[in-house]
Amino acid sequence: MAVTDHEENVRRSAEAAKEFVEWYYSQLNQGKPVCSAYVDKNKSYQSASIKADITINGSPPITPEEWDAKLLSQRSPQTPSQPSTDPTTTNLMISPKVHFEIDSYDVHVINADYRAGATPAQLEKFGTKPGVRMMLMLSVSGSVAFGTTTGGSGDFDRAAATTTKQHLNDTFILVPNWDALSRAGSRNTRRYLVFSHTYRAY
Template sequence: MALPNPETQAKVASEAAQSFVDHFYETLNKRRSLAPFYASTSPRLSAAGVNPDISINGLVLADVAAYESLLDSQGGHVTYDVASFDAHPVNPVYRIGEPDAGPGDAAAARSGDRLSFSVQVSGIVRYGRGRGDGKSGSDAAASGGNGDDDTAPLEKPFNEAFLLVPHWEAWTRNAARGLRKWVIVSQNFRAL
């Protein structure tokens, strides 16, 4: 089986990472279900023993539901603003859970459809939604405002690393609409 050339690998990883970052953080900020982004949505990957490895500030979580529960415990006004991201091909032909070889598999491998890749994201996470005039709660109260609404949100830089692999069911003929083409098998988030 011919492998995708380095230019194809870089292009596929870059374009897939752009789509992933745009959609993942929009979904995260709107507090919608994150389950479709993870390997656990793929019966083929799950049957092969691939489960997402999720670590948030050093806390290893059992599954996506535990991650969403942790996010809910933060409160409703938390936003993640991406400053930059970088993507790198990891494996040109990821095989775990792969469907049986068919007539188009060689072309799919050459085009980068079997690629796994890493994504490194950095940005700012904001906790709260004050007006951000820079006054602390007591300074705001002294100037006539209520301390909660006039304070700036707490901001922390974050760094997040992902490993994404093909979502086999999304690459099949007549795939269900809305399936992510690549899904998360590893996620490591750190607020700095």
């Protein structure tokens, strides 16, 4: 039934969006890397040679690792002079001087029959289920506050941050993480991955 499928898509897309937004910006606010959220890091998509398109403030496309490095440099411009080779361990020591505050987000299903990157077995498995093989367009609106930390407490100084604040408009195209969908009990894995990311903070 088409109506039921539509409703299921809407419901599941909202859940996926919530899950993604909560995880993604919590990572950013903790200074943790987010490159694992992009299709580039996923084996299924790697084997299909599918890569994410990331545009930051109108920059030419960059890789997820470069995005992590940019985030790091935004927090503390000194650090990139000694880049870490392992992006997963880069910036945990950096105090959170940049804070993302999300005011709103909304999501649409732009392709309810998404197939790219999936193996025939995976397609077969999820072929009839609505709300699973979705390509989503997620737009997030909020602000980026730039604060300073006093001492080594590492706490974000909101009072100082209010002086420098940018509006944030983040747009993602999300696609299913086939690996997470196929594995039973993989609750902690990202169920959707970023296929396109357009970031604007101004």
